[in-house]
Amino acid sequence: MELGWLLWGAGVLLLLHVLMELSPAVNFALRIGFYCLLCVVGSALAAPVCLLVNGGRTVKNMRIIKTVVKTFKYFFGVRFEVKGLENFEIEGPAIIVSNHQSILDMMGLMEVLPDDCVQVGKKELMYAGTVGLIIYLGGVIFINRKSTTSAKMVMAEVAKTMAADKVKVWVYPEGTRNCTGDLLPFKKGAFHLAVQAQVPVIPVVYSSFTTFYNPKKNLFTSGKIKVEVLPAIETKGLTSGDVSDLTDRCFRTMRETLFRLSGCPSEAKDSS
Numbered sequence: 466m467e468l469g470w471l472l473w474g475a476g477v478l479l480l481l482h483v484l485m486e487l488s489p490a491v492n493f494a495l496r497i498g499f500y501c502l503l504c505v506v507g508s509a510l511a512a513p514v515c516l517l518v519n520g521g522r523t524v525k526n527m528r529i530i531k532t533v534v535k536t537f538k539y540f541f542g543v544r545f546e547v548k549g550l551e552n553f554e555i556e557g558p559a560i561i562v563s564n565h566q567s568i569l570d571m572m573g574l575m576e577v578l579p580d581d582c583v584q585v586g587k588k589e590l591m592y593a594g595t596v597g598l599i600i601y602l603g604g605v606i607f608i609n610r611k612s613t614t615s616a617k618m619v620m621a622e623v624a625k626t627m628a629a630d631k632v633k634v635w636v637y638p639e640g641t642r643n644c645t646g647d648l649l650p651f652k653k654g655a656f657h658l659a660v661q662a663q664v665p666v667i668p669v670v671y672s673s674f675t676t677f678y679n680p681k682k683n684l685f686t687s688g689k690i691k692v693e694v695l696p697a698i699e700t701k702g703l704t705s706g707d708v709s710d711l712t713d714r715c716f717r718t719m720r721e722t723l724f725r726l727s728g729c730p731s732e733a734k735d736s737s
């Protein structure tokens with residue numbers, strides 16, 4: 466009986482292996498499926514620990530979530546090379562902005578996440594089963610992207626409470642995932658938030674995933690991601706009239722850094 470189960474298991478594994486070898490689409494789907502499974506199982510394991518240790522929704526849970534998610538990279542052969550972590554060493558609140566390429570970004574996020582830092586996420590994530598639960602417990606701020614008014618109201622509330630709670634807020638200013646090797650134009654919410662709260666903006670840039678991850682080409686192999694935390698940009702004394710300039714400045718700095726880290730030929734920079 467037990468031998469029977471072993472043979473079945475070996476057979477299924479062999480079949481999956483052959484399918485993966487034969488079809489890049491199957492290979493890609495299985496690897497992404499496995500990543501999602503890790504997220505679901507990791508969240509299910511972390512949630513009770515968060516509840517037991519910290520009692521409910523609090524940014525302190527991010528430490529527990531970070532410990533779990535930081536193990537994921539070993540399953541996929543993803544390596545990180547991080548520079549500039551000292552730029553996070555700012556007392557009190559700040560806005561962190563970074564490029565957003567894929568759901569795999571959660572690994573890169575947790576690789577460098579400073580203490581007392583929550584993220585801004587789309588509210589649909591709340592309904593992603595155990596992942597939604599863990600994101601809720603971690604204190605993620607949910608915004609409704611379909612309603613500018615309500616998103617702006619939530620962000621204004623965050624500006625007020627940031628100083629009191631001494632938290633940093635991580636925003637993906639592109640507002641959606643983008644795996645083209647370039648940046649989408651930045652939305653201004655993060656920069657309004659920084660100016661309203663008079664806190665610095667810290668840009669973080671991840672090199673392009675395109676050499677090892679490309680959903681359109683069913684590509685997902687092992688690879689190296691370079692991460693750079695850039696020096697903080699002060700916003701003291703800036704007013705709402707300066708938000709566009711601040712946004713442009715961050716965009717240009719981050720785009721240059723993205724191309725440098727990704728080893729892009731200079732013509733890519735001129736293409737838009």
Ligand SMILES: CCCCCCCCCCCCCC(=O)SCCNC(=O)CCNC(=O)[C@H](O)C(C)(C)COP(=O)(O)OP(=O)(O)OC[C@H]1O[C@@H](n2cnc3c(N)ncnc32)[C@H](O)[C@@H]1OP(=O)(O)O
Nearest residue numbers: 504507584586587613616620637638640652653654655657
């Ligand atoms: C184990 C498992 C893993 C666990 C992982 C745990 C971690 C989970 C992490 C989860 C990660 C999840 C990651 C994710 O889910 S990423 C997706 C969700 N995140 C975002 O969308 C963030 C970036 N978006 C923005 O900042 C947008 O601007 C918002 C959402 C705020 C509005 O967007 P919307 O598209 O609706 O409007 P608009 O941007 O065209 O703006 C319209 C106008 O309003 C002005 N305006 C904007 N804001 C403000 C303001 N505050 N005060 C005053 N004015 C403001 C703005 O200048 C513009 O005016 P003008 O300039 O054109 O005149």
Ligand SMILES: CCCCCCCC/C=C\CCCCCCCC(=O)OC[C@@H](O)COP(=O)(O)O
Nearest residue numbers: 501504505567568571592593594596640641642
């Ligand atoms: C009972 C319901 C069960 C639902 C189960 C759902 C399982 C979810 C499985 C895996 C989720 C792993 C992803 C971890 C968090 C990813 C955060 C993320 O990257 O969100 C995307 C968002 O930034 C931008 O969204 P769009 O690019 O605009 O789209």
